[in-house]
Amino acid sequence: MGPPPGVDPWQLWNRFAAVNTDNSRRITAQELAIELLSGDWAPLDIDTVRMLMSIFDTDHGKTIGFNEVSPLYINHLQNVFRSFDRNHSGSIDGGELREALSQIGFRLSPRLLDLVQRKYGTTTGGQYQTAPNISFDRFIRACIAIAQLSEAFQKLDSNRNGWDYDEFMYTVLLRPKVHSLWP
Numbered sequence: 001m002g003p004p005p006g007v008d009p010w011q012l013w014n015r016f017a018a019v020n021t022d023n024s025r026r027i028t029a030q031e032l033a034i035e036l037l038s039g040d041w042a043p044l045d046i047d048t049v050r051m052l053m054s055i056f057d058t059d060h061g062k063t064i065g066f067n068e069v070s071p072l073y074i075n076h077l078q079n080v081f082r083s084f085d086r087n088h089s090g091s092i093d094g095g096e097l098r099e100a101l102s103q104i105g106f107r108l109s110p111r112l113l114d115l116v117q118r119k120y121g122t123t124t125g126g127q128y129q130t131a132p133n134i135s136f137d138r139f140i141r142a143c144i145a146i147a148q149l150s151e152a153f154q155k156l157d158s159n160r161n162g163w164d165y166d167e168f169m170y171t172v173l174l175r176p177k178v179h180s181l182w183p
Contacts, residue, residue, distance in 0.1 A: 013066065016066050019031045019032070019034050024063070025065060025066065026061070026063035026064060026065050027063060027064055028062075028063050029046060029049045029050045029053050029062075030046070030049075032049050032052065032053060032064070033046060033049045044136075044137045044140070045137050047141075048137050048138075048140050048141050051140070051141060051144045052074065052140065052144070054144075055144065056068045076104075077104075077139070077140055077143060078136070080100050080103050080104055081100060081136050081139050083100075083103075084096040084097075084099055084100040084103075089133075090135060090136065091122055091133035091134055091135045091136075092133060092134050092139065093133050093134075094113065094114070094117045097113065097116070097117055097134050097139075097142075098113050100139070101113070101116075101142075101143070101146070104143060106143075106146050106147075106150070108146075108169075109166050111166065111170060112166060112169055112170055112173070115170060115173050115174060116142050116146070116173065117132055117134065118132060119142075119173060120132075120134055120138040120139070120141055120142040121133060121134055121138070122134065122135050122138065145173070146169075149168075149169055149172055149173070150165075150169075153165055153168050153169070156168075
């Protein structure tokens, strides 16, 4: 498997090789974090980078090889986030979050959207704001958590036998860390 369609394989390989400082042909979370800094974004939290790694790491080796890299996913999230960060503040508010998640394909009820905003919102002095904004780092975390939980829900309700998506998501998102990938 090569690079995704539309990605120049040499450009992608050059980026991959540049961050693969130990020439192992596999990159670590720390090396991926360096690659993600090449844009004009604030540094991503190492836990967010590890969450991204978990998506790409198909062989579960805690590193990713060239064929596991999916820059289009990260670029897509960056583009969506930028398009809704209309004031270029580096964060989006609840209305912008709803639109951004909808553009990605997540249509959440107002109740779930409020919970996501509170759970992943930016804190000020350790206290959540009444209507917290979401930074890019936290936006990535929210998207990954929603995607993973939605996938888990689909597996549980494969027969469409009455599971309530909204209730499932609310219950799992509201709980303290249940799984190391879910912040």
